[in-house]
Amino acid sequence: MTTTTDPGPSGTPGPTTVLVVLGGPDRLRRADRELLVLAGGLGTTHVVVPDAPHDTLLDALAGHAVHTVHAPETGPGDRLTTPAVALTEAAAREAGATVLLLAAGPEATDVAARLGVRLGAGVVTDAVALDADLVATKSVLAGGWTTRCRATSPVLVATVRPNSVELPSDVPSDVPADATAAVPTGADRPRVRTHAVEDTAPAARVVGRTALPATGRPALAEARVVVAGGRGTGGDFGPLEELADALGGAIGASRAAVDAGWAGPEAQVGQTGHTVSPELYVSCGISGAVQQRTGMQTAGTIVAVNKDEQAPIFEIADLGIVGDLRTVLPQAVAHLRALRGE
Ligand SMILES: Cc1cc2nc3c(=O)[nH]c(=O)nc-3n(C[C@H](O)[C@H](O)[C@H](O)COP(=O)(O)OP(=O)(O)OC[C@H]3O[C@@H](n4cnc5c(N)ncnc54)[C@H](O)[C@@H]3O)c2cc1C
Incomplete structure (x- = not known):
């Protein structure tokens, strides 16, 4: 579906623009690919990355018809989720996005909630499906009920559980970070737009990070x-x-x-x-x-x-x-x- 009458944030009817928040600037994870496939079925896709995009990511995005990659001028540094929120809000307003998609998780829930307030958007967390008419399917009340819901606001922010979207066979499920030789050259790379975003809620800082011991198993x-x-x-x-x-x-x-x-x-x-x-x-x-x-x-x-x-x-x-x-x-x-x- 490339054209709908959904109004944009400005209230003007227009084609659906979908903004996908990617998990990192270096490569596409399986959850990212699922969101891109979902977005591709809804309209024009823009993506947000938390830091300057690597060449490997831009090459991997070439096969997904991504219009623009929105990146920050400077990375998130020692902040929690507020820089991601500020960047995503700026990208959504500029692109006129009416659908914002994130891979479900605690951090994504935090970002989605803040975006909901800033954009006046309806927020659906933990969806397991999202139809072309933007009806989301959720499992609720300890899995006892399956519900279907639709945002009544012009903008929808949805977090989607990984493994909810089937990948076409020609879409690799994941690309190792070092697989530079396996991706195409940069001919069809999307354009990159950098944003100078101000962190308006800098109260909390990250004071240390400890990597989990590597198990060699997937997350x-x-x-x-x-x-x-x-x-x-x-x-x-x-x-x-x-x-x-x-x-x-x-x-x-x-x-x-x-x-x-x-x-x-x-x-x-x-x-x-x-x-x-x-x-x-x-x-x-x-x-x-x-x-x-x-x-x-x-x-x-x-x-x-x-x-x-x-x-x-x-x-x-x-x-x-x-x-x-x-x-x-x-x-x-x-x-x-x-x-x-x-
Ligand atoms: C507020 C709250 C939040 C909670 N959150 C969670 C949560 O996030 N996740 C969670 O898991 N639980 C949670 N619980 C706890 C939950 O209620 C259960 O107590 C817990 O899931 C039980 O764990 P279990 O099935 O491993 O143990 P048990 O209930 O003791 O079951 C063990 C099972 O192993 C089987 N078994 C024993 N030996 C063998 C064997 N050799 N081979 C095959 N089978 C064997 C037994 O038949 C039995 O069915 C929460 C509880 C509360 C109150």
């Missing part, structure tokens, strides 16, 4: 496969890690496992942890309490391994395996390896 929130463990692991995540590595997935955990110190808080899935929406969620030794389900039940396929056939997780599982995870998981790994001839 939990964006992973296409998550293998999650609960109290039933007894503290041994080894079989889960083997399965996650065989499937190229991330490790998740229930709160019981995190509280026991068997997994870090960054791995927690659920009401007070991450909300994930992978293509495949393998739940191992997790009972399936409502607070766990709310963080994972929009997954495409749910496989549950639990030795209790009455466990609530089986109510939402697409495939349930009643058994001891210490027996089931190694068999699954062995089978996967055999299929690959390893």
Whole structure:
């Protein structure tokens, strides 16, 4: 859909302009690509990057028909989200964007809320789908209800859960940061517009950053496969890690496992942890309490391994395996390896 009668921020009817807030200036992550595919179906795409865009990013954007890349004159430095808000607001006003898309997450929720106030926009967080008529689908009340909603304001700000948009086969799901040789030359690069933005809320500063230890696995929130463990692991995540590595997935955990110190808080899935929406969620030794389900039940396929056939997780599982995870998981790994001839 390239033309609609949606009015722009100025109130003038015109074609839909979509502003996509990208996760970084260096490369396109899978979640970015999903937003670009979504935006491409809605109208003309502009993007915002938090710092000066790298050549690798501009080359990767060449295949996505991006009109303009909006970048700040100076990077966010030691600020929290306020520079991103100021930049995105400036870009949205200049481009006349009526739809702003971000990959869902705690930071995106913060940015979206602030943009909602500044632009007088309707805000929808954690959408799992967005139709061409801008109706968003959400899973709410601990996953018990699926709702559809539409902003009544002229501008919509939406955060979309990663893995909600299917990528066409010709769109790579992710491009490694160092894959410069694999991307096209700069012939069709979008134009770059830099903005001098003033941080109007500089009260908080970042005083230190500590990188999480590298696991070689994808980030939990964006992973296409998550293998999650609960109290039933007894503290041994080894079989889960083997399965996650065989499937190229991330490790998740229930709160019981995190509280026991068997997994870090960054791995927690659920009401007070991450909300994930992978293509495949393998739940191992997790009972399936409502607070766990709310963080994972929009997954495409749910496989549950639990030795209790009455466990609530089986109510939402697409495939349930009643058994001891210490027996089931190694068999699954062995089978996967055999299929690959390893
Ligand atoms: C306000 C609030 C917020 C919360 N937020 C979260 C949250 O974000 N995320 C979250 O997960 N929980 C959250 N909880 C806690 C939640 O209610 C449950 O207590 C928790 O999810 C239980 O974790 P679990 O399933 O690992 O443990 P349990 O409920 O003890 O279940 C363990 C399961 O493992 C199975 N099992 C045991 N041994 C094996 C074996 N060898 N092989 C296979 N299966 C085995 C058992 O049959 C059982 O079903 C929250 C609770 C509250 C009150």
